[in-house]
Amino acid sequence: MTGLSRxxxxxxxxxxxxxxxxxxxxxxxxAQAGEDHRSADEEAVPFHGAHQAGIATPxxxxxxxxxxxxxxxxxxxxxxxxxxxxxxxxAFTGGHPYGSAAGGLGEAPPDDTGEALGLPPARLTLTIxxxxxxxxxxxxDRFGLRAKRPAALIDLPHFPGDNLDPARSGGDICxxxxxxxxxxxxxxxxxxxxIGFGVVSVRWSQLGFGKTSSTTPDRQTPRNMFGFKDGTRxxxxxxxxxxxxxxxxxxxxxxxxxxxxxxxxxxxxRMHIETWDRTSLQEQQDTFxxxxxxxxxxxxxxEHDPVPLDKLPADSHVRLAHPDGNGGVRILRRxxxxxxxxxxxxxxxxxxxxxxxxxxxxxQFVVLQNKLAASDHMNEYxxxxxxxxxxxxxxxxxxxxxxxxxxx
Amino acid sequence: MTGLSRxxxxxxxxxxxxxxxxxxxxxxxxAQAGEDHRSADEEAVPFHGAHQAGIATPxxxxxxxxxxxxxxxxxxxxxxxxxxxxxxxxAFTGGHPYGSAAGGLGEAPPDDTGEALGLPPARLTLTIxxxxxxxxxxxxDRFGLRAKRPAALIDLPHFPGDNLDPARSGGDICxxxxxxxxxxxxxxxxxxxxIGFGVVSVRWSQLGFGKTSSTTPDRQTPRNMFGFKDGTRxxxxxxxxxxxxxxxxxxxxxxxxxxxxxxxxxxxxRMHIETWDRTSLQEQQDTFxxxxxxxxxxxxxxEHDPVPLDKLPADSHVRLAHPDGNGGVRILRRxxxxxxxxxxxxxxxxxxxxxxxxxxxxxQFVVLQNKLAASDHMNEYxxxxxxxxxxxxxxxxxxxxxxxxxxx
Numbered sequence: 001m002t003g004l005s006r007x008x009x010x011x012x013x014x015x016x017x018x019x020x021x022x023x024x025x026x027x028x029x030x031a032q033a034g035e036d037h038r039s040a041d042e043e044a045v046p047f048h049g050a051h052q053a054g055i056a057t058p059x060x061x062x063x064x065x066x067x068x069x070x071x072x073x074x075x076x077x078x079x080x081x082x083x084x085x086x087x088x089x090x091a092f093t094g095g096h097p098y099g100s101a102a103g104g105l106g107e108a109p110p111d112d113t114g115e116a117l118g119l120p121p122a123r124l125t126l127t128i129x130x131x132x133x134x135x136x137x138x139x140x141d142r143f144g145l146r147a148k149r150p151a152a153l154i155d156l157p158h159f160p161g162d163n164l165d166p167a168r169s170g171g172d173i174c175x176x177x178x179x180x181x182x183x184x185x186x187x188x189x190x191x192x193x194x195i196g197f198g199v200v201s202v203r204w205s206q207l208g209f210g211k212t213s214s215t216t217p218d219r220q221t222p223r224n225m226f227g228f229k230d231g232t233r234x235x236x237x238x239x240x241x242x243x244x245x246x247x248x249x250x251x252x253x254x255x256x257x258x259x260x261x262x263x264x265x266x267x268x269x270r271m272h273i274e275t276w277d278r279t280s281l282q283e284q285q286d287t288f289x290x291x292x293x294x295x296x297x298x299x300x301x302x303e304h305d306p307v308p309l310d311k312l313p314a315d316s317h318v319r320l321a322h323p324d325g326n327g328g329v330r331i332l333r334r335x336x337x338x339x340x341x342x343x344x345x346x347x348x349x350x351x352x353x354x355x356x357x358x359x360x361x362x363x364q365f366v367v368l369q370n371k372l373a374a375s376d377h378m379n380e381y382x383x384x385x386x387x388x389x390x391x392x393x394x395x396x397x398x399x400x401x402x403x404x405x406x407x408x
Numbered sequence: 409m410t411g412l413s414r415x416x417x418x419x420x421x422x423x424x425x426x427x428x429x430x431x432x433x434x435x436x437x438x439a440q441a442g443e444d445h446r447s448a449d450e451e452a453v454p455f456h457g458a459h460q461a462g463i464a465t466p467x468x469x470x471x472x473x474x475x476x477x478x479x480x481x482x483x484x485x486x487x488x489x490x491x492x493x494x495x496x497x498x499a500f501t502g503g504h505p506y507g508s509a510a511g512g513l514g515e516a517p518p519d520d521t522g523e524a525l526g527l528p529p530a531r532l533t534l535t536i537x538x539x540x541x542x543x544x545x546x547x548x549d550r551f552g553l554r555a556k557r558p559a560a561l562i563d564l565p566h567f568p569g570d571n572l573d574p575a576r577s578g579g580d581i582c583x584x585x586x587x588x589x590x591x592x593x594x595x596x597x598x599x600x601x602x603i604g605f606g607v608v609s610v611r612w613s614q615l616g617f618g619k620t621s622s623t624t625p626d627r628q629t630p631r632n633m634f635g636f637k638d639g640t641r642x643x644x645x646x647x648x649x650x651x652x653x654x655x656x657x658x659x660x661x662x663x664x665x666x667x668x669x670x671x672x673x674x675x676x677x678r679m680h681i682e683t684w685d686r687t688s689l690q691e692q693q694d695t696f697x698x699x700x701x702x703x704x705x706x707x708x709x710x711e712h713d714p715v716p717l718d719k720l721p722a723d724s725h726v727r728l729a730h731p732d733g734n735g736g737v738r739i740l741r742r743x744x745x746x747x748x749x750x751x752x753x754x755x756x757x758x759x760x761x762x763x764x765x766x767x768x769x770x771x772q773f774v775v776l777q778n779k780l781a782a783s784d785h786m787n788e789y790x791x792x793x794x795x796x797x798x799x800x801x802x803x804x805x806x807x808x809x810x811x812x813x814x815x816x
Contacts, residue, residue, distance in 0.1 A: 062590075062617070064747070069754075106688060106689045106690035106693070107688050107689075107690060108688055108689070109685060109686055109687055109688055109689065109692075110635070110689050110692070110700065112635075113633075113635045113681070113685055114631065114634075114635025114636070114700055115618075115631045115632065115633055115634070115635045115745070116631075117631060117635070117701070118628055118631070167752075181618075182470075182590075182617035182618060183617060183618035183745065186617060186618075186745075186747050186758075190681065190685075190756060190758075193756070194682070194685050197682075201754035202750045202754045202755075202756065203750075203754070204749060204750055205747075205749050205750050205756070206749065207615070207617065207747055207748075207749070209470075209590035209591060209594060209615065209617075210523075210589075210590060210591035210594075220526055223522065223523045223524075223525060223526070224523065225521075225523055226522075226523075227518070227520075227521045227522025227523045227525070228522070273521070273598065274602070274605075277517060277521055277598075277602050278517055279517055280514060280515050280516055280517055281514045281515075281516070281517065281518050282514035282515060284517075284518070285514070292518065292522055293525070337523070337591065337594075339472070339594050339613075339615055340615075340748060340749065341612060341613050341614065341615070341748065342610045342611075342612055342613050346477075346609040346610045346611070347610075348598060348601070348610065348613070350594075350598075
């Protein structure tokens with residue numbers, strides 16, 4: 001892997017290229033000057049570590065999430081691709097391009113597609129997860145992994161109100177790309193798809209234009225498409241105790257390859273914003289159990305004050321989802337707002353791409369969602385239209401690769 | 409319109425609300441502290457002026473573009489809406505919410521949907537355009553405007569290779585929302601759609617995640633999804649002479665209501681990036697006539713050096729599109745990359761949402777596009793799948809409204 005930053009990539013390789021170039025003068029390019037003075041290292045999130053980045057990491061502004069189907073039966077090819085992906089992910093998150101960039105003498109495609117050249121790392125993180133169908137599909141043990149499937153990696157049950165589109169659900173592998181610059185996130189997913197050609201195929205993908213939860217409670221809480229602050233009581237990325245209790249899988253929880261990993265549940269939640277926008281402020285606030293402006297719970301004064309649950313409407317979202325009403329159950333949320341144009345009726349196809357990380361979905365997401373799906377006042381204004389669950393392995397140690405313990 | 413910034417909106421109105429509130433303590437919210445210290449004024453682009461903002465304005469990072477159909481026959485209602493839109497646009501671009509915000513006593517919906525609360529103006533610009541069908545549709549003079557239709561507002565001809573989706577083409581009115589924060593752009597379009605309920609309906613909309621052309625040639629040139637720098641020779645937003653010559657319609661050009669306005673052509677250009685990504689660097693560079701790294705034209709050394717057209721392949725994009733080969737014809741480009749998930753074949757639905765402003769499309773876009781559609785090597789890798797043309801009136805003077813000269 002090259003150690004060059006993206007800023008210099010084609011500049012460097014241009015010299016190599018010119019030596020055998022066929023189109024005469026003008027093909028040699030010089031190193032890019034790049035008027036952007038931010039240093040790559042300043043804004044790079046370390047790729048290697050005990051846990052994957054992109055979970056406890058302070059939530060970046062933008063998302064490109066992709067679900068892949070594995071299209072080969074060849075275990076060795078899959079492993080080879082995961083190794084290539086790991087090298088590429090380490091490069092991209094460090095602000096570097098993938099591979100030798102210019103493709104030697106110009107007769108080969110460039111290894112890197114190039115649209116992130118000149119852009120800083122933008123705090124890019126790439127987080128991989130393995131779905132139930134990677135371990136077993138249609139009764140078949142595709143890659144000799146069936147015995148390693150964690151019990152916590154369940155097939156999610158049907159929840160009341162679900163209207164899931166298979167074309168936006170599931171996937172053998174997922175990659176969550178988060179960055180402060182969407183071009184950097186899109187570039188990473190595109191290049192992983194390219195590297196994986198013949199091994200994986202993109203099943204679906206989702207862009208998120210604005211984060212709706214943060215893991216930095218000291219900063220301004222972001223707002224969702226209902227205009228409300230979201231994730232006020234989210235798990236802080238710096239709260240090691242809460243992360244160990246609620247987010248990181250422990251060795252005793254299941255298979256050892258997942259120790260230090262986490263389970264990702266994603267839900268594409270369409271928001272009927274035209275309907276919402278015509279309801280009264282009172283109704284909107286009653287739905288949440290919080291005010292729209294400050295975000296304080298009913299009966300509390302400030303956003304971060306303790307929530308007196310009995311002061312909130314019984315069917316309000318916050319009352320139903322609050323840890324105090326659920327035996328202390330918490331999940332780490334990392335969702336994003338999306339807008340995918342309009343539907344056939346002139347309504348914005350908009351909503352929340354919900355992402356939650358947890359130690360065991362059976363005891364966390366499923367418990368909460370069963371309750372919300374049954375009783376949440378908010379169900380009048382939302383519909384779950386996509387869904388997925390993936391086991392995200394622990395972080396990669398230097399020299400290792402994504403999922404190495406699973407495939408060893 | 410309130411003079412409050414978005415940061416204080418619901419804080420302020422909370423007090424009003426509490427007076428008549430029905431749900432007891434906790435409903436009063438206090439002014440938001442907002443840990444973001446950027447001043448609203450610092451990043452606001454002035455709304456009023458001789459020309460609409462969002463054309464010569466330095467290109468912002470993100471786009472939400474919406475095309476609307478007018479669903480009423482009532483001219484007075486349409487004018488009323490345009491006045492409301494103008495007030496809202498002035499508020500949003502200034503970093504303010506729309507209207508009285510909290511809806512009085514909580515029994516009414518809030519005037520503003522709220523998801524941009526706490527966010528700075530992010531250099532938001534809102535630019536309106538009127539399509540041919542506003543002036544005449546199915547032979548009908550819908551709003552008494554037929555006689556005012558500019559000759560330059562043509563129905564675009566069919567170009568070779570066009571594969572236009574009617575559901576992504578046309579529209580009686582368009583609004584281009586550009587901002588450095590997509591949440592601010594999406595908020596603006598959503599609220600305009602909401603204000604226009606019963607008068608207009610969103611026909612289609614397009615998010616752009618990264619600009620592909622700049623109007624600031626002194627800064628780093630952005631790259632498109634082919635990984636190439638785009639818009640190296642674009643018209644600079646500060647080049648008053650070039651703007652007068654190529655972008656702003658003059659009084660003598662056509663109807664007086666368009667003096668100081670400009671004609672917008674948008675094209676949704678799907679890029680077959682999986683195919684592109686498998687072609688050699690040489691082929692990619694031959695397609696453009698420029699190098700990928702530095703972006704210098706063949707036969708030139710640096711990106712901004714003069715382009716020796718005879719050194720470029722005859723079918724290269726730059727050679728065909730260059731002003732020197734087209735009698736000096738130039739257009740101001742403001743396009744954005746898009747990625748709208750995947751198509752049914754697992755390919756990224758990605759490309760360029762091309763936006764160009766010009767003084768007369770008959771002499772500019774149509775001339776260039778006829779040439780490109782016939783001969784551009786790049787046609788192997790792209791397809792035009794959406795299209796629209798609109799007449800963007802001049803800027804709004806204080807006290808005026810969008811299109812006031814057209815409707816007077």
